[in-house]
Amino acid sequence: MSEVNELAEKLVTEGQRMAAFFAELTDTQWEDEVYTEGETWTIRNVLAHYVTSERGLVKLFERIRTTGEGAADDFSIDHYNAAQQVKTKDLTPAELLEQYKQVRADSVKWVGGLKEEELELKGRHPFLGETVIREMIKMLYLHNQLHYRDVKRALK
16 A cells, blocks of 8 residues: 555544544533633634644645645644634534534545655645655644544543
8 A cells, every 4th residue: 555545544544533532522521621721712612623633734735746836834733724723713613523524534535646656746845844645645644643632631
């Protein structure tokens, strides 16, 4: 199996696991607090973050692939995340879950369409800094796993 296919399959598997987890939450669990430093984030906010960060990152990956331009040096992850939370504040958990499934399907399709050599293209990732697309793709599922761990901790 090619590395592109392996990465795409990893995104499929991780995405299905996350979707199944969020689908099982009760109405009250969506409001459980996960992060309380600065702005308080509930489990609902974490799912909104999954949606908006992945959507934005895949757009960035495509820009790197087509133009070589990565994230701007002055890009602020914190400002971006806060603005995205405002944009998604009126969406229900069910709507966010559907958006997550679609965003992940779009990501899998994008990754699956890459040529093997495009995994080596370099650009600036907002968190990782200068790196190759391969590492950026891996960060899509690692990022979610990190937040998932925190969500599981909040549910205990």
